[in-house]
Amino acid sequence: MTVLNILDYSPIDEGETAASALRSTAELARLADRLGYKRYWVAEHHQVFSVAGSSPEMLMMHLATLTERLRIGSGGVMLPHYSAYKVAENFRLLEALHPNRIDLGVGRSPSFRLVNQALNESKGKRVPYAQQLIDLEKYITDxxxxxxxxxxxxxxxxxxxxPELWLLGTGEGSAKLAAERGMAxxxxHFARPEQAGIDAIKRYRETFTPSGLRKQPHVAIAVFAIIGETEEQAEQLAKAFDLWLLFVESDFQPPYYxxxxxxxxxxxxxxxxxxxxxxxxxxxxGTAEQVKRQIETVAGQFGADEITIIPNIAGHQSxxxxxxxxxxxxxxx
Known part of the structure; x- marks a missing residue:
């Protein structure tokens, strides 16, 4: 049986506000909880004005309180911006309040240059990312x-x-680190749907070293999923998503999806x-049945244990x- 998760960016729909986007995220999480999804992760995006998800730990606290069964997590915390010790404390506090329901997903996206500068202002020499992962494992495992x-x-x-510790990535470097540290x-996939990803995951499984975090390799694949009641509706939603991606990847960023x-x-x-x-x-x-088949194909190609969908599409009801x-x-x- 395919294990399904959700990663929510909290998009701000055209004509809506950040506050309404966060209320929509809460409602979507409650629905996912009722429907039997396994994980509900929220993102850390800075200087992207069309999404409200900038502080995953804060939003996770809210969502964990509103839900009962879902594992609530970060997709992810950009570790180079922060102290591994403080990140561990934040997530251990979440775990204390919601035992066996908290996921700590970390990554190293550099963000925009100004964001990087602002989050690291006045810092001395930075701790290497690989060392931060060692530090995080130490603090999570006591x-x-x-x-x-x-x-x-x-x-x-x-x-x-x-908390369950996950390493997020897009290729060989992150897969190698995850294998070395014994992390999920x-x-x-939504960033690099390529053969290189299949190869990286294969090597991750082959070189995985058991750790205090995990004894066996474990892989989730994150995909953009755009589903309509009909193929025509799915294509309309896809066109809005096409435009959103163009905005995000350009110098023109309206404050809405x-x-x-x-x-x-x-x-x-x-x-x-x-x-x-x-x-x-x-x-x-496509339609739900069409996307289901695509998900099953991706899961087979990449050797995924779980699939995380990113329903970053226009309209809360959609x-x-x-x-x-x-x-x-x-x-x-």
């Missing part, structure tokens, strides 16, 4: 025996359970049409429908 520059330091609160690996109506009216240049065509390989589009329709297609209830 390891005070292994040699470490802060050997006796523990992250509080001390809990009987621990979340691959961003474009509506289907706006996308229909927008004329694309030849260069934009070419970019849209390339971007289409990054998404799964996102609710996507989550519901896919659950029905997979007979999750």
């Amino acid at each position: 390891d005070v025996d292994s040699e470490h520059r802060f050997q006796k330091l523990k992250a509080t609160p001390i809990t009987e359970t621990a 690996y979340a691959y961003a 474009p509506s289907v109506e706006t996308a229909e009216k927008r004329r694309l240049s030849a260069a934009e049409r070419e970019r849209v065509e390339r971007n289409r390989s990054r998404m799964l589009v 996102r609710m429908d996507t989550v519901r329709l896919l659950a029905e297609a997979f007979n999750m209830q």
Whole structure:
């Protein structure tokens, strides 16, 4: 049986506000909880004005309180911006309040240059990312025996359970680190739907080293999923998504996710049409049954234990429908 998760960017629909986007995220999480999805992750995006998800830990606290069964997680915390010790404390606090329901997904996206500068202002020499992962493992597992520059330091609160640690990535480097550290690996198919990802995951499994975090390799694949009641509706939603991606990848960023109506009216240049065509390989589009088959194909190709859908599409009701329709297609209830 395919295990399905959700990664929510909290998109701000055209004509809506950040506050309403976060309320929509809460409603979508409650629906996913009822339908039987396993994980519900929220993102960390900075200087992307069309999404409200900038602080995953804060939003996770809210969602964990509103739901009962879902594992609530970060997709992910951009670790180079922060202290591994403080990240561990934040997530151990979440775990103390919601035992066996918290996922800590970390990545190293550099973000925009100004964002990177602002988040690291006045810092001295940065701790290498690989060392930060070692530090995080130490604090999550309460390891005070292994040699470490802060050997006796523990992250509080001390809990009987621990957050589940995931490494996010898009290729060989992150897969290698996940294998070396014995971490679960979340691959961003939506960024790189390529053979290189299949190869990286294969090597991750082959070279995985058991750790205090995990004894066996484990892989989740994250995909953009755009689902309509009909193929025509799915294509309309995909066009709005095409336009959103163009905005995000350009110097022009409106503070909203474009509506289907706006996308229909927008004329694309030849260069934009070419970019849209390339971007289409990054998404799964169609009816629920069609996307189900695409998900099963991707899961087989990449050797995924779980699939994380990103329903980053226009309109709160469309996102609710996507989550519901896919659950029905997979007979999750």
